[in-house]
Amino acid sequence: MIHWLQKLYYPIQAGHYRLEKHPIGLTLAIILAASIGGFVEIAPLFTIDETVEDAPDMRLYTPLEQAGRDIYVREGCYLCHSQMIRTLADEVDRYGPYSLAVESKYDHPMLWGSKRTGPDIARLGGKYSDAWHVAHLIDPRAVVPASVMPHYAFLADAPLETASLPGRLTALRRVGVPYSDEMIANAERDATGQARPDSDDAEGAVARYGEATQVRLFDGQPGLVTEMDALVAYLQILGQLTDVATRIETAAIDADEEA
Structure with a gap:
């Protein structure tokens, strides 16, 4: 040989x-x-219309969720967590339906990743409570004893900087994310309103981003809107922007049962 x-x-x-x-x-x-x-x-790219799934229910990241995503990137979380469930049976059994291209259509930059010091979090949204996420970010080993994740307790005391949000949404619109002029103009108010359900701005966030918008005290603390609010809001929306993956999986199961 x-x-x-x-x-x-x-x-x-x-x-x-x-x-x-x-x-x-x-x-x-x-x-x-x-x-x-x-x-x-x-x-x-010439076949993208045929290869990317149709998701008419796909919604945009709210300003608060987008701010949380930026914090996620800033802190390097993507270096240890992937957001791409592969089609392998063991991954689907553990994490849920495999990831689809359309689910990342508004992600700039993509955070698919490949290294998993921690688990994949593509479908983390709704899996744990807000309180669990806050406790885990403050002291990971108090929640998961074997965790090697750094602590992010400082996020609970760091006020969320919202003045730059209109500019961030404008930049995203330039690369194809369909934020409207109204969304951009109200970005600061919507970010505050989503994290403070009793404020006058909460209804505006829901009106602009849909009834599925999660409005609550993500960090559990009234008053100041913090970076913890934003990051938890982002973690809770992962895998929740559209249910197309679940629908495709259900249709495949039904087809197998009928065969």
Whole structure:
């Protein structure tokens, strides 16, 4: 086997050495290789309408949830948690329906990841209570003794900076997220209202982002809206922006039962 590989390798190596001595030929070979690679990457985009699932119920991140997502990125949480459930049976059994492309259509940047020091959290939303998340973020080992996660107790005391939210939503709209002018203009009020159900701004957040919008004291503390509120709000919406994955899984199960 090794002898056969050597016989195959040496002619290829010799040909490459000859090519390196001819600048024009080498340049043309590079252009050809880059063109083939580019075509392989670009071609799937022409079939995106057929390959990406339809999710008419897909909703946008609220300003509070988007702020929480930014905190999640800022603290490097994506380095230890993936958000991509693969089609393997053991992953589906553990985490739920495998991830679909449409579920990430408004994610900038994508946070699919591949490294799992901690579990995948693509469908974390609603799995645990707000109080559980707060306790886990404050002292992970008090909730999960074997956890190696750092503590984030400071988030409970850090006021959420909302002044930049209109600018952030505007930037997201430029890359395709359909935030309206009204959503952008009311971003600060909606972020505060979602985390303070008794405030005058709570109804506005629901009106703009839909009845499924979760409005409550995410950190359990009235008064100041904190970064803990935002991060917990984000964690609780993961996998909840659309139910298309559940519908597809249910349809597949029904089809198998009828077969």
